[in-house]
Amino acid sequence: MPKITIHRDGEAHQGDIAADSNLVVLAGIRKFPYPHLSYMCGMGKCGTCKSRIVAGAEQLPEPNWREKKTLGDEALAEGYRLVCQLRIFEDFEIEQEGPVRGPRKRTP
Amino acid sequence: MTELMSREDFRTALETAIKGNTATKSPFSIAWATGRLSRDHLARWAENHYHYVGPFADYLAYIYARTPDHYIDAKDFLLQNMYEEEIGGDRHTDLLIRFAESCGTTRERVENPDNMSPTTRGLQSWCYAVAMRENPIVAVAGLVVGLESQVPSIYRRQTPTLRDKYGFSDEEVEFFDLHIVSDEIHGERGYQIVLEHADTVELQQACLKICGIGAQMRLLYTTALWHDYVKDDLSREDAEAVLAA
Numbered sequence: 001m002p003k004i005t006i007h008r009d010g011e012a013h014q015g016d017i018a019a020d021s022n023l024v025v026l027a028g029i030r031k032f033p034y035p036h037l038s039y040m041c042g043m044g045k046c047g048t049c050k051s052r053i054v055a056g057a058e059q060l061p062e063p064n065w066r067e068k069k070t071l072g073d074e075a076l077a078e079g080y081r082l083v084c085q086l087r088i089f090e091d092f093e094i095e096q097e098g099p100v101r102g103p104r105k106r107t108p
Numbered sequence: 109m110t111e112l113m114s115r116e117d118f119r120t121a122l123e124t125a126i127k128g129n130t131a132t133k134s135p136f137s138i139a140w141a142t143g144r145l146s147r148d149h150l151a152r153w154a155e156n157h158y159h160y161v162g163p164f165a166d167y168l169a170y171i172y173a174r175t176p177d178h179y180i181d182a183k184d185f186l187l188q189n190m191y192e193e194e195i196g197g198d199r200h201t202d203l204l205i206r207f208a209e210s211c212g213t214t215r216e217r218v219e220n221p222d223n224m225s226p227t228t229r230g231l232q233s234w235c236y237a238v239a240m241r242e243n244p245i246v247a248v249a250g251l252v253v254g255l256e257s258q259v260p261s262i263y264r265r266q267t268p269t270l271r272d273k274y275g276f277s278d279e280e281v282e283f284f285d286l287h288i289v290s291d292e293i294h295g296e297r298g299y300q301i302v303l304e305h306a307d308t309v310e311l312q313q314a315c316l317k318i319c320g321i322g323a324q325m326r327l328l329y330t331t332a333l334w335h336d337y338v339k340d341d342l343s344r345e346d347a348e349a350v351l352a353a
Contacts, residue, residue, distance in 0.1 A: 041196050045198065103188055
């Protein structure tokens with residue numbers, strides 16, 4: 001099972017996922033990487049899931065048209081990707097900046 | 109006597125109920141996947157599909173209003189689903205209309221309910237009836253598990269074909285790409301709600317039945333598209349190949 005690591009504000013959150021998974025789909029169904037992943041539209045439009053790839057980039061396909069449009073050449077060259085557009089097969093390590101953004105559970 | 113199933117067994121039973129009538133078996137879907145449709149056929153599909161999926165947030169709103177307020181997770185999921193359909197990013201129906209326009213039809217034609225077939229009207233009416241009248245958990249089973257959860261597997265098969273065989277651009281087929289992610293989330297959350305809240309034998313059996321009917325309704329809808337718009341346009345060899353697949 002691929003091991004996922006999410007770095008944010010000096011902390012590392014780790015969990016295992018099934019191979020051939022999309023991290024935003026998993027977070028959307030409230031499995032790890034929920035609640036540690038920032039995401040929103042799942043369409044490659046809003047850029048909320050923008051992540052810098054720390055390790056595991058070799059398993060990824062070339063950026064698709066949405067990533068090129070939303071992130072631009074400079075961010076892509078710096079190693080950023082939109083995780084909503086990616087399926088993960090092997091260990092993968094990313095860094096996201098700022099507080100976690102996305103759908104949250106209501107506090108009872 | 110039927111007994112209460114474990115969540116694992118119940119999920120397997122739901123999946124089996126859907127599989128028996130999956131829409132990927134319809135001749136229209138087979139003709140689509142094998143590159144036998146014209147852009148005119150796809151335009152007719154879009155003009156019909158709009159009236160089935162266009163009111164999806166409306167269907168969910170009826171279910172939302174009738175779901176008890178202590179089902180917090182279920183209600184929040186329904187609200188999130190509505191938000192994503194309409195204003196979370198691009199409105200999903202706008203992306204469908206963009207695809208329709210690239211097939212040669214117009215926004216006005218797509219939005220005009222006179223351009224849907226009687227069978228599509230039947231599917232839309234069934235969706236409204238389920239949302240308004242069934243137990244909310246049973247309605248989620250019918251509309252989200254029975255219908256919406258099928259979408260990723262259908263579009264995963266059809267989207268590459270739209271690019272490779274029909275020559276559409278990435279932006280023209282964005283409607284299909286986005287549904288592979290969002291409907292995977294929606295379908296799976298639908299399963300979670302049904303597995304958690306269908307906690308009596310009667311509710312489980314009602315969910316199973318409506319799941320099967322939902323899948324049957326979608327199959328009926330796509331099969332009607334074949335009869336209404338496609339079969340007379342294909343060569344005899346092509347039509348026979350589709351029906352034999």
